[in-house]
Amino acid sequence: MMGDATAGESGHGMLRKIRLGWLALKDLGVEQVCxxxxxxLGLASGYFRLRTPARPKAVSTxxxxxxxxxxxxxxxxxxxxVGGSGKEIIREADEIVSGQVRIFGGPPAALNLAPPDADRHWSRTRFHPxxxxxxxxxxxxxxxxxxxxRAYLLTSDERYPEAFWQHWEQFTAGNPVNCGPNWESGQEVALRLIAYLFAAQVFEPSARSTPGRKAGLLKAVADHAERIPPTMIYARAQNNNHLVSEACGLYLAGVALPEHSHAAAWKQTGWRWLEYAFRSQIDPDGTYVQHSLNYHRMVLHLALLAQAGARTAQQEFSPQARQRLAAATRWLLAQVDWTSGDASNLGNNDGANILPFGVRQFRDHLPTAQAVAAAFLAERCLPPGPWDEMAAWLGIAPLELAEVPKPVDSPAIQRLGNTEEWATLRGVRFRSRPAHADQLQVDLWYRGINVLLDPGTYLYTHKRIWNNGLVNNRVHNSPVIDDLEPMLRAGRFLWLKWDQAHWIENECQPGKLLTAEHDGYQPLGIRHRRALAWRAPGRWQVTDWLTPVGKVKQHRASLQWLLPDWEWSLDESELILTGSQFKVSVSIQTDPADMLDGSQKRLVRGGGVLAGKLDYPDTYGWFSPTYGSKVEALSYQVEIHMKAPVKIITNIQLEPVIFPS
Incomplete structure (x- = not known):
């Protein structure tokens, strides 16, 4: 069975735990582990119960x-x-009035704000496996x-502020301060605080916003801000989006409620950790510490919010923080498909979209691209359009700026092609926890459609195979050796023995060829090098070299390509997919050529085998566009038994579909 086994890994019981602890200390660093x-210790000792008491003493507002x-x-x-998007905004607002909400950009579902265990202190909440x-x-x-x-501004319909107030009152009654799961995470508290500040402003003129309700909401903002500092040690240990979220929420609370007795401390603490996070979590080339496109977008949203608060407080980010945010902006712009507004599904995708202004759907990155380009590059990337809404809410005026040419370059993103067809080859040097085992992953886009897919996330927690089941190398577009992972999976969110990549500069040609290799399979005696080439419009080639390191041994190599779920035909030489706009052909050869003679070719859709044989296909053939959602895709696989060196060549052709007149 293909599981989470790792190249070169063995050991059991206590010795393995000791070894994992040592590896965690080595990879994560003493500070984060401590x-x-x-x-x-704060949880076990009851310290946090003292610092964040249930139903704390009321503070006058x-x-x-x-x-x-x-x-x-x-x-x-x-x-x-918003232009023509106004009807959709109103339709979704009407759903909320009726008690339904679209979480993670999915279909309407019942809005439930009354969780179990809400009468227990947050530190004592328990969750079922x-x-x-x-x-x-x-x-x-x-x-x-x-x-x-947004709907209230468009219509002045009092049903919308009333719906907010009723749901807020339900939440307040069913989630006492510092009690239950909705007070457990400082990040969740901070994000709710930000939404409260928005509601306090936008619904302020409504007749439904009574003095008592408005005073209660400001008190709730203060209660949320008080909850954050005692457990920021957890966010510092993670040193990721948790720290940015908590720092941003704390800073905005201090800016928005300056008369509160703790406002100055909130503001100072929040600003300090925002500056620290932007400088420490964003590499000079713009790579974000979590190696996730969705978390990258989230952190840029938080930076935009912090900048909006800084405008009110008459503060500015330090030059180094601004440089890192500018680099992070270019990283995002280099991942955007300008035809569709979509972007690569890289790394963990938890469904967060904390600033949903101007978006046509969850994966629409154009409003974010326009806002961050204006805020941190002093450029705009699009002409006037509905994507300007986010910038408007945050006091940014992109239309006064020059437009940046596309595609946008970033030193961190290795991309070939143009705005109509483009591909990326992933190769990074990890300095922080990897999200997925995805070194040398190839993504390919053509006319606004993602052709070679990154599977995404689906769920972080599940009883069986979907317990963060799409993080493994074997469901990405990269070879797997002997059914083993190139890193040690030590937990749902923890990889150790990091798989590092580096670029072969003398085998790269600007605009035509990218070449990199990674070391994850060297403990097995295999070095993997990959080249991505753009041969001509609609013609792409990926070449994988599997070369021996040390003694030559027998191995199994399996290569997957994850593709859209289209009409298909498969023969000995190629797989052909036919979509509504174009068709895709994928052919695979080896050198030596006879390696394919005993190979196995498989096609899997949604965990079901369509062609060939596979014992455990459950997580193959799935694509997760957002959290909690998975759709069928086609997993085309070739498995060979080999002795290195071996070269595997994949040719991909994209051709428009010509329908009979």
Whole structure:
């Protein structure tokens, strides 16, 4: 069975635990391991129960006044920004009024804000094995409040602020301060705080926003801000989006409620850790520490929010932080498909979209691209359009700036092609925890459609195979040796013995050829090098060299290509897929050529074998566009028994479909 076994890994029981602990210390560093140990000690000792008491003493809000973070458009401005998207905004707002919400960009589902164990202190909440807490947390982030606010501006319909207030009152009654799962994570508290600040501004003129309700909401903002600092040690241990979220929420609370007695401390602490996070989590080339496109977008959203707060507070990011944010912006722009607005499905995709302004669907990155280009590059990447809405809410004016030419270059993204067809070859040097085992993954796009897919995430928590089951190399577009992973999977979110890649500069040709290799299979005696070549329009070639390191041994090599679920035909020489706009042909050869004589070719759709034989196909042939959702795809696989050296050549042709007249 193909599982999570790792190249060169063995050992059992206590000795293995000791070894994993040593590897974690070595890979993660002493500081992060010690900070996490202190967090666990705080939980076990009851320290956090003392610092974040259930139902804390009330603080008077009589003198609190809300200072603005967002720039509220007029009704006419809003109508001009959203254009034809206004009907969809109103339709989704009506769903929320009726008690339904679209989490992770999925279909409408019942809005449930009353979780179990809500009467227990957050540090004592318990979850059943296989229960995914994200389905509790996501609606409690109040991200749906943004759509209610947008609909209210478009219509002045009082049903929308009333729906917010009723759901807020339900949440407040069913989730006492510091009690239950919705108070467990400082990040979740911070994101809800940000949504509260938005609602406080946008619904302020409504007749349904009574003085009592508005005072209660400001008190809730303060309660949320008080919850964050005691457990920031956990966010520091993670040193990822958790720290950015908590720092941003704390900073915005301090800016928005300056009369609160703790506002100065919130603001100072939040700003300090924002600056630290931007400088430490973003590499000079723009790579974000989590190796995830969705988390990368999330952190840029938080940077935009922090900048909006800084405008109110008359502060500016340091030059180094701005340089890192500019580099992160170029990284994102280099991953965007400008035809569709979609982007690569790289790394963990938890479904977060904390600033849903201007988006046509969850995976629409154009509003973010326009806003961050204007904010951090002083450029715009698109002409006027509905993607300008995000920038408008945050006080950014992209139309006054020059347009950047596309595609956009980033030193961190190795990309070939143009805006109509393009491909990337992934190769990174990890300095922080990898998300997926995806070195030398190839993504390919043609006319706005993702042809070679990255599978995504689907679920972080499940009882069986879907317990973060799409992180493995074997479901990515890269060879697997002897059914083994190139890194040691030590937990749902933890890889050790990191698989490192480097670029073969003398075998790269600008605009034509990219070449890299990685070391994950060297413990097995195999070095893997891959070249991606753009031969001509609609003609791509991927070449994999598997060369021996040390003694030559017998191995099995399996190569997968994950493709859209289209009409297909398969013979000995090629796989042909036919879509509505174009067809794709994939052919695979080897050198020596006779390696294919005893090979196995397989085609799997949604865990079911269509051609060939495979004992455990469950996680093959799936694509997860957002969290909690998976759709059928086609997994085309070739497995060979080999002694290195071997060369595997994949040719991909893309041709328009010509329908009979």
């Amino acid at each position: 900070l996490y140990a202190l967090y666990r 009589k003198e609190l006044k809300l200072h603005p973070i967002f720039v509220i458009p007029t009704r006419d401005e809003m109508a001009g920004l 296989g229960e995914d807490i994200k389905f509790t947390w996501e609606p409690a982030r109040f991200g749906w409040a943004f759509n209610l606010g």
